[in-house]
Amino acid sequence: MMAISNKRNPLPAIQQALISFIFLLPAIGFCADGVDSQKLAESEVEKAVEKTAKETAAKEGLKTNCLDQRRKPTKVHFFMFILDIDAIDDVNQNFAANIYLRLRWKDKCLANPQGASRRIDLEEIWNPQLIIANRQGMIWKSLPEIVQVDPDGNVFYRQRFSGKLSQPLKLTDFPMDQHGFTIHFASTAYGAGELEFVPDAPRFDPTLIGGSIAKDLSLPDWKIVSYKAVASPYQPIPEIRTAGFVFHFEAKRYVGYYIWQVLLPLIVVVAMSWAGFWLERDQIGVRIGIATSSILTLIAHRFVIASLLPRLPYMTRMDYFSVSSTLLVFLALLSIVMASYLAATNRDLMAKRVDLWARGAFPAAFLLLLGWFALG
Incomplete structure (x- = not known):
């Protein structure tokens, strides 16, 4: 993949020259001699054009990519720190993250051994031109888009990103599921053969290679199990393969909430349906009422569970458990009806056996x- 051209349109330079000429018109009007006025105007316009051209050339000089002249891929070192994971929304298949990113590379064009460190706008120099490939909606940048360049030509770029990122989730094991999440940065202008991302480590902890994550996160129902940061090309389709890197972390859902708020009430309702087996067989209405009310309660419980998940084309573990519990309660209702019918037809021994079996x-x-x- 070829890099996107950084050549600038000369039209802004001409526009600036014309603007300068317009501002000089009042001064030209004071000249008595028309020939002198014309020469003065032409001279001033030439100076303005020359000055604008020099400024444009200076900026283009910063963008002159010494790195592109190499045959080997340009190395860009990266370090990513996840400040916070604000939320994981499995219904909408995304998560909200707050990310700190640091990049560093060396550009000989910017070296100035006898000078001091400089702060330059990112757009005025060569840069990897990164985006977050799996972003969903707007991604906000908190820091100005500038780089710090030391006298040796080492370039340091720091930025803080926040926003929602898309993440397809397979929720088959809900609510005892564990998922992998990725934050994929990709270059928009350089292929995997032109640009090489290398995991970096901070000075305060050399063991944190490539990235790390904060210990305290805004996740009330998830636990971070593991994480890693690696260089990984971005390839949405076979024809496109751009340079990139990934921060990957595994998160496991806390099941405590679902045990106490969802599972325990369901267990109580199912156990309630068995009460009919211990009642006298002549109390047909009470026995059947207990079983039917249990079924209706479980149906309402199903609607509550459905609101916690997206509309999936497959069954989750909670779905199987809830549906199986409903079927057990329905079979309990059939057993009660059978025992009551046997008792009503003077077959008490068989009715008693049905209750004992149930x-x-x-x-x-x-x-x-x-x-x-x-x-x-």
């Missing part, structure tokens, strides 16, 4: 289902 079979089946949910 008292052991349904709790055992539910315990097996609960073990599968907890252990996978």
Whole structure:
């Protein structure tokens, strides 16, 4: 992939020259001699054009990329620090991050051994031209777009990014799921063969190669398990392969909230449906009422769970557990109806056997289902 040209349009220089000429018109009007006025105007216009051309050439000189003249890929060292992960939104498949990025590279064109360190606008010099490839919406930059250049030509760029990043999530194991998240920086102008990103380490801790993450994050229901920062080209389609680097971290969902707020009420409702097996068989209305109310409660519970997840084309672990619990409660209702019918037709012995069988079979089946949910 060829680099995007940095040549500037000469039109701004001509416009500045014309503006300078307009401002000189009042002074020209005071000249008595028309020939002298014309010569003065032409001289001043030539000076303005020459001055503008020199300024433009000076800026273009900063953009003259000595790095492009090399046959080897240009090396840019990177270090990324995740200041905060504000939220992980699995419904909308994104997460909000606050990122600090530091880049450094060497440009001989900017070397000035006898001078001092300088601060230069990023657009006025060669730079990797980075974007966040998986951004979703606007990404905000908190620091000015400037670089610091030391006398040896070492360039240091620092920036802080914040915004939402897209991340496809496979939620099959919800709510006991663990996911990988990526922050992918990519160069918009240089291919993987022209630009090489190298993980860097800060001076205060050489072991933090490539990047790190803050210990305290704004994530109430997720835990960061691991992280790493590596150079990784960005290749959205086979024809495009640009230079880039990635910060990857693994996050595991805290299951405590779902145990106490979702799972425990569901267990209570299922266990409530078994109460009909211990009631007298002649209390048909009470026995059936307990089972039907349990089913209705579980249906309402399903709607609550559905609001926590996107509309998925597949079942999650919580979906399987909830649907299986509903089926168990429905089978409990059928068992109660069967026992009541047998009792009403003077077959008390068979009705008693159905109740005794149900008292052991349904709790055992539910315990097996609960073990599968907890252990996978």
